[in-house]
Amino acid sequence: MMKYRKVGNTGLKVSEISLGSWLTFGTATEREQALATVRRALELGINHFDCADIYGHRPGAAEEFLAEALRGVPRHTYVLTTKAFWPVGEGPNDRGLSRKHIVESVNRSLKRLGTDYVDIFYCHRYDPETPLEETLRAIDDLIRQGKVLYAGISEWPAVQIARGARITRQLGLNPIAVNQPIYNMLDRKIEPEVLPVCREEGIGLVVFSPLAQGVLTGKYRPGQGVPEGTRAADERVNQFMQRFLTEANLARVERLRPIAARLGLTLAQLALAWVLRLPEVASALIGATRPEQLDENVRAIGVTLSAEDLQDIEAALA
Numbered sequence: 013m014m015k016y017r018k019v020g021n022t023g024l025k026v027s028e029i030s031l032g033s034w035l036t037f038g039t040a041t042e043r044e045q046a047l048a049t050v051r052r053a054l055e056l057g058i059n060h061f062d063c064a065d066i067y068g069h070r071p072g073a074a075e076e077f078l079a080e081a082l083r084g085v086p087r088h089t090y091v092l093t094t095k096a097f098w099p100v101g102e103g104p105n106d107r108g109l110s111r112k113h114i115v116e117s118v119n120r121s122l123k124r125l126g127t128d129y130v131d132i133f134y135c136h137r138y139d140p141e142t143p144l145e146e147t148l149r150a151i152d153d154l155i156r157q158g159k160v161l162y163a164g165i166s167e168w169p170a171v172q173i174a175r176g177a178r179i180t181r182q183l184g185l186n187p188i189a190v191n192q193p194i195y196n197m198l199d200r201k202i203e204p205e206v207l208p209v210c211r212e213e214g215i216g217l218v219v220f221s222p223l224a225q226g227v228l229t230g231k232y233r234p235g236q237g238v239p240e241g242t243r244a245a246d247e248r249v250n251q252f253m254q255r256f257l258t259e260a261n262l263a264r265v266e267r268l269r270p271i272a273a274r275l276g277l278t279l280a281q282l283a284l285a286w287v288l289r290l291p292e293v294a295s296a297l298i299g300a301t302r303p304e305q306l307d308e309n310v311r312a313i314g315v316t317l318s319a320e321d322l323q324d325i326e327a328a329l330a
Contacts, residue, residue: 029310033299060093071100097109114151149183169206227261
């Protein structure tokens with residue numbers, strides 16, 4: 013059964029497993045299969061769907077697909093997000109986190125998504141060219157207008173997260189509610205600085221790539237070629253996963269296999285349960301391309317890893 017967690021210090025609750033659209037909807041997943049995946053997500057109790065203006069084979073493609081997939085589903089029953097920062101055009105203002113780009117991007121996204129509001133709007137990266145006060149005031153205005161409900165950030169350095177939280181307090185703005193960083197067994201860079209800042213500021217985490225682009229599912233083996241039909245074999249979407257596909261990482265995954273087997277879990281379920289061990293993590297954002305992947309992944313819900321299990325995992329990852 014699906015479980016739900018609060019996002020940071022807010023009252024918003026999201027499913028522990030959420031469905032993303034980076035590199036999937038509007039890109040690599042066939043339309044009917046993608047629609048079936050969203051339908052299955054809803055059946056399993058997933059209420060959180062993540063998107064961005066840049067996702068898809070062209071800007072806006074994934075948002076348009078998500079609008080189609082969620083058509084007819086009561087809007088109050090799910091949590092919908094989008095993002096802005098990366099270039100979506102050739103103009104000098106078609107990127108970044110200026111007031112102009114944020115407001116125009118949100119308005120375009122709302123039209124493509126077929127909704128009056130998004131639950132979370134993420135600043136997709138930190139923008140060193142725009143004063144942070146300008147960015148945060150623009151998002152606060154959109155929240156006051158009802159077009160955005162919660163402010164989010166993604167992949168910001170810890171120092172800028174702390175600075176942003178301080179500015180919202182000083183100016184009386186709506187706070188940063190949620191951070192979306194990459195986090196998995198093979199990429200733990202948020203642990204030394206970002207995680208403590210978010211914990212201190214009450215900023216919830218919705219983490220992406222919890223399966224390291226599929227490497228933690230165990231489908232790739234040391235010394236063997238890339239299997240046909242996998243993400244690593246698809247040149248349209250595999251450019252982001254090459255850093256995970258090292259012999260050292262594949263050896264780590266092999267050492268995790270007996271731990272997963274002992275616990276009666278698949279490697280993917282073990283990896284998701286490991287991410288969800290942290291109370292600050294509200295949800296693990298997966299990029300499923302088939303309904304059966306969702307069926308497997310949601311079985312990580314409710315898995316508790318003991319101190320001994322976590323020690324064994326640390327040893328395997330060393």
